[in-house]
Amino acid sequence: MAAKVLFFGDPGIDDSIAIMYGLLNPNIEFVGIVPGYGNVEQEQAVQNVAYLLSLAGKRDIPIIAGAKGPLNGEYTPFYPEIHGEEGLGPIQPPDTLPTAELLNFDEIFKIIKKYENEVYIVDVGRSTSLAIAFLLGDEIVNKVKGIYVMGGAFFVPGNVTAEAEANFHGDPIASNLVCEKAQNLAIHPLNITIQAILTSDEVDTIVRRGTKNPYRHLIRPIFDYYYEFYKKSMPGIKGTPLHDVVALSAIVNPSFFQYAHRRVNVETTGIFKRGECRRFSCESR
Numbered sequence: 001m002a003a004k005v006l007f008f009g010d011p012g013i014d015d016s017i018a019i020m021y022g023l024l025n026p027n028i029e030f031v032g033i034v035p036g037y038g039n040v041e042q043e044q045a046v047q048n049v050a051y052l053l054s055l056a057g058k059r060d061i062p063i064i065a066g067a068k069g070p071l072n073g074e075y076t077p078f079y080p081e082i083h084g085e086e087g088l089g090p091i092q093p094p095d096t097l098p099t100a101e102l103l104n105f106d107e108i109f110k111i112i113k114k115y116e117n118e119v120y121i122v123d124v125g126r127s128t129s130l131a132i133a134f135l136l137g138d139e140i141v142n143k144v145k146g147i148y149v150m151g152g153a154f155f156v157p158g159n160v161t162a163e164a165e166a167n168f169h170g171d172p173i174a175s176n177l178v179c180e181k182a183q184n185l186a187i188h189p190l191n192i193t194i195q196a197i198l199t200s201d202e203v204d205t206i207v208r209r210g211t212k213n214p215y216r217h218l219i220r221p222i223f224d225y226y227y228e229f230y231k232k233s234m235p236g237i238k239g240t241p242l243h244d245v246v247a248l249s250a251i252v253n254p255s256f257f258q259y260a261h262r263r264v265n266v267e268t269t270g271i272f273k274r275g276e277c278r279r280f281s282c283e284s285r
Contacts, residue, residue, distance in 0.1 A: 002029040003251045004115050006108065006144075008066065009244065010038025010125030011048045013083045013226045018124055018244035019049065020215045023056045027252040030058070031119060032111045036066025037076055038126040038170055040087035048086070050100035051093035055214040062111070065102045067128035070171035082229045089225030091218055108133050109140050116143045120251055123178070124150040124244035126167055131174035134181045142183045149182075150247040151175060152264070152277040153190035164275025165190040168266050172275045176266035186250065186259060189277070193246045198223065199239035 005022060007030055009015035015038075022028045033053075035045035042065070049063055069076055086092055112119060121144050123130045130149075133141050141147075151167035152175070158164040168175040179185065203223045210216045226240045250257050267276040 002027050004029050004031045004119040005248070005251065006030075006032045006034070006111055006119050006121050007248075008034045008036070008121065008123040008125055008129050009049075010036050010040065010045050010066075011052075012039030012045070012087050012125070013089055013222055014242065014244045015039065015045075015124055016048060016052060016088055017222070017242060018248055019052050020218075021242075021245050022248050023052070023058060024213065024215075025248075025252065028248060030061050031115060032062040032064055032107065034064045034066045034108065034129050036125055036129045037068050038167070039083045040078055042066060042068040044086055046100050046102060047093050047097065048088060051088075051097055052215075054097065055218075057214070062103050062107055063100050064107045065105060067126070067132060070126065070128055071131065071173045072171070076170070082226070084225060088218070089222040091221060105132070105136075109137055112140055112143055118145060120145050121147045122149075122247050122251070123147070124167070124247050126170040127151065127174035127178050128171045131171070131177045134177060138181045142181075144184070146251070147178075147182045147185045148188065148247045148250055149178065149185065150188045150193060150244050152187055152266070152275075154277060154279065156191040156194070158275065159190060160275065161272060163267075163273060165277075168277065169275030172266045172268045175275070176268055179264045179266060186247075187264060188247045188250060190243070193243035194241050196242045196246050196249075197237070197239040198242050200227070202239070 005028055022030055033049050035049045036042050053059055053061055153165040160166045160169040203219055206219055207216055230237050230240055262279040265278045267273040
């Protein structure tokens with residue numbers, strides 16, 4: 001039986017690749033997608049999700065309006081040099097794409113109640129939307145099989161500052177809240193995800209063999225755009241890290257992963273410390 005996933009993200013190239021991976025994986029069933037701000041503005045993230053769903057013929061998957069900005073109300077910088085102006089590298093969703101139907105935020109709770117203790121929450125974007133869900137009803141949000149997050153950095157430099165990874169840096173208050181309130185939380189940090197490399201040769205194989213893949217025409221241009229950034233920021237890297245795919249893959253490939261049980265706090269203040277993760281030993285719950 002396919003794992004049911006309620007997906008939070010801010011697509012963005014890596015989030016979009018994660019959505020493609022989930023839609024094409026027979027062992028994953030998206031029961032809802034919550035696009036929010038982060039790599040692009042929330043409105044563009046919604047359109048990117050709608051585009052990816054339409055290509056796969058999956059228009060029945062609910063799209064739920066996520067957050068438009070961080071909890072502290074700060075200005076949000078975007079990263080077109082990494083993700084492109086519209087979040088899909090050089091790809092632009094067609095103007096003819098119908099405006100996506102957005103469901104209200106309370107649909108999150110309806111989905112969790114419908115699939116109580118069956119559904120996984122996967123959050124690979126800024127933590128704001130998931131934090132708001134916890135603030136509105138943490139007793140409901142925790143009635144899931146697991147909460148899988150891509151964020152934070154341990155033992156390696158961050159990718160926004162020397163200490164912080166982008167998702168936790170983007171809204172550290174929200175990330176810290178999620179770490180405090182989530183009861184069955186698995187964090188997949190930068191030091192792990194940076195090792196999940198997609199190479200150019202692997203892209204060739206995907207394109208060559210994926211004659212029925214609805215994303216076949218997107219993979220190469222998106223990869224090339226993303227790789228150009230990484231070749232400049234990490235000289236010598238052999239491909240592009242699939243940060244967000246890791247959190248989804250962990251659900252259907254549990255043997256690939258080992259976890260250490262720790263209490264994690266996220267630093268919420270300070271120019272240089274904001275978004276930094278701190279680990280503390282704790283007893284298993």
